[in-house]
Amino acid sequence: GDRGVTVVGTSVLLSPPSAALVNGAASHALDYDDASTAMLGHPTVPVLGSLLPLAEASQASGRALITSFAAGYETECRLGRAIGGAHYRRGFHATGTIGTIGAAVGCARLLGLDPEATARAIGLAATQASGLKCMFGTMAKPFHAGRAATNGLWAARMAARGMTANPRAIEATQGFSSTMGGDLVPERGLAELPERWYLRENLFKYHASCFETHDMIEGIRELREQAGFAPGDVDRVTVHANGVQLGTCAIPEPATGLETKFSLAHMAALSLLGADTGAVTSFSDEYARDPEVLDLRSRVSVVGDGPASGGTPVEIHLADGRRLAVAHDIHKPATDLAGQRKRLEEKARGLAEPVIGETRTGELINAALAITECDDVSALMALTRA
Numbered sequence: 001g002d003r004g005v006t007v008v009g010t011s012v013l014l015s016p017p018s019a020a021l022v023n024g025a026a027s028h029a030l031d032y033d034d035a036s037t038a039m040l041g042h043p044t045v046p047v048l049g050s051l052l053p054l055a056e057a058s059q060a061s062g063r064a065l066i067t068s069f070a071a072g073y074e075t076e077c078r079l080g081r082a083i084g085g086a087h088y089r090r091g092f093h094a095t096g097t098i099g100t101i102g103a104a105v106g107c108a109r110l111l112g113l114d115p116e117a118t119a120r121a122i123g124l125a126a127t128q129a130s131g132l133k134c135m136f137g138t139m140a141k142p143f144h145a146g147r148a149a150t151n152g153l154w155a156a157r158m159a160a161r162g163m164t165a166n167p168r169a170i171e172a173t174q175g176f177s178s179t180m181g182g183d184l185v186p187e188r189g190l191a192e193l194p195e196r197w198y199l200r201e202n203l204f205k206y207h208a209s210c211f212e213t214h215d216m217i218e219g220i221r222e223l224r225e226q227a228g229f230a231p232g233d234v235d236r237v238t239v240h241a242n243g244v245q246l247g248t249c250a251i252p253e254p255a256t257g258l259e260t261k262f263s264l265a266h267m268a269a270l271s272l273l274g275a276d277t278g279a280v281t282s283f284s285d286e287y288a289r290d291p292e293v294l295d296l297r298s299r300v301s302v303v304g305d306g307p308a309s310g311g312t313p314v315e316i317h318l319a320d321g322r323r324l325a326v327a328h329d330i331h332k333p334a335t336d337l338a339g340q341r342k343r344l345e346e347k348a349r350g351l352a353e354p355v356i357g358e359t360r361t362g363e364l365i366n367a368a369l370a371i372t373e374c375d376d377v378s379a380l381m382a383l384t385r386a
Contacts, residue, residue: 005056006381009355016053017150020103024049025146028095029139030280031261032351035203035211037331039080039098040088042145042211043202046099047072047106049149050156054107055377062374064110070199072106072152077198079170082189087181088133089247096131096144097180101170103152104159111160116167123165124155126176136210137251137259201333206343207277209261210249211330215312216264219328220271223316226324231272231292233318236299239264240306240313250302257283268314269296278350355386 004013007022014022027033027045036043047069055065076098088094104125108118128151131144159165170176170184177184195201207217216239223229241250241264251263260266260283267277273296275282287293306312311329318324334340345365352361364383367374374380 003057005053005378006385008381008384009352010386014053016057017153019053020050020149020153021146023052023146024149025142028142028145030208030283031141031210032205032208032278032347034205036077036080036198036201037203038077038198038201039094040085041076041080041094041098043073043076043099043102044069045145046095046103046148046152047076049145050103050153051106051110052377052381054110054153054156056381058110059376059378060110062371062377062380065377066371068106068110070197071109072102072104074198075105076102077201078189080189081191082170082184082186083177083181084183084185084188086183087177089243090180090182091133092180093131093133093135093141093144096148097129097176099131099145099148100129100151100155101125101176103149104155105152107153107156108159111156113156113160117159119167120163120165121156121159123167123169124158124163125152126169127165128155129176129180133248136248137254137256137262139258141258203331203333204340204344206347207267208280208283209267209277212245212249213261213264213267214330215328216314217267217271217277218330219312219314219326220268220316222328223314223324223326224272224274227318227322229316229318229324231274231296233320234272234296234299235317235319236301237268237272237317238315239268239300239302240315241302241304242306242308242312243304244308245306245312246302246304252302254288257285257288260288264302265297265300266293268300269293272296272316278347356384 002015005016005019007014007019024045027049033042033045051065051068079098079101101122104121108121135141166172207214249262249264251259254260254263254266270277311327313327316324348365349361360383367380367383
């Protein structure tokens with residue numbers, strides 16, 4: 001049977017599929033994980049959520065882990081490109097659906113499956129793939145990521161043992177694309193990239209809310225720094241949202257902390273106040289009802305006339321008659337990699353130190369940065385335990 005593997009941040013050991021479920025869900029619970037415009041979802045959690053317990057159980061090397069992660073990540077992005085945006089617009093949460101297939105491919109790579117068995121693993125993943133966008137703002141959303149991780153792991157393991165499935169599950173009549181997307185163009189997924197890897201286009205998050213709110217958050221922060229106004233100086237705010245934002249993060253009057261993450265109006269109010277949008281406390285149920293936040297939120301209008309790309313236009317009208325405007329775009333990968341690493345290390349410390357302490361967090365960051373020199377992933381995972 002399986003040896004027990006790590007549930008990150010705890011002293012609990014579970015079987016690899018159970019650990020994948022818990023770690024995958026926990027990694028998405030704060031809506032703080034990375035994003036991909038190719039996948040229209042969060043690529044890392046389903047793949048890494050499935051690979052870490054599998055790699056720990058088999059005492060795989062860090063290099064094998066990273067190679068398998070790249071295989072799963074690239075699969076998600078190429079599949080996302082191939083099936084197009086109709087899948088997401090129809091209401092499927094790509095992190096749960098496409099993520100299941102990415103997890104299966106990553107695990108198939110780590111298990112050393114041949115192309116025929118990998119195709120069956122994709123079929124087994126595709127028939128389990130699920131996740132509905134109507135769950136955004138509830139605990140079911142991170143559950144999608146956890147299920148994607150554990151179902152992808154199961155798919156690869158079952159394929160390794162000879163379980164059959166349609167190897168053309170993506171493109172088959174009544175398959176994944178035709179039933180859940182309907183816009184399959186394989187050439188889009190197979191096209192070569194200037195940088196070769198979708199991984200190089202990964203987008204990291206620095207606010208614990210829906211990625212589609214981040215343009216607006218950064219824009220408002222920029223205007224606050226430039227103009228130096230106080231929350232009480234704000235007369236009204238207009239956010240020009242596009243169709244994707246209206247279908248993803250436009251809850252007008254969120255009642256819970258989880259719902260506030262998917263509300264442009266509420267996140268605008270937090271940004272106007274200068275709240276820490278990376279802190280767990282900013283998304284409590286109690287703070288969702290804070291009178292000062294609600295007063296500011298009532299001055300924010302979200303209108304559905306925003307551009308499909310190029311940033312989210314925001315206008316702030318101040319009581320003294322000034323009109324401030326910005327259209328910040330966070331959909332481009334960072335070019336200052338040293339600056340990005342610094343921000344990511346600060347984010348990691350903020351999340352990990354309260355759970356595993358300052359010293360262990362430093363050791364974990366150093367170990368993660370040297371992952372390709374690691375002979376046994378279980379040594380890395382031991383550092384993540386409380």
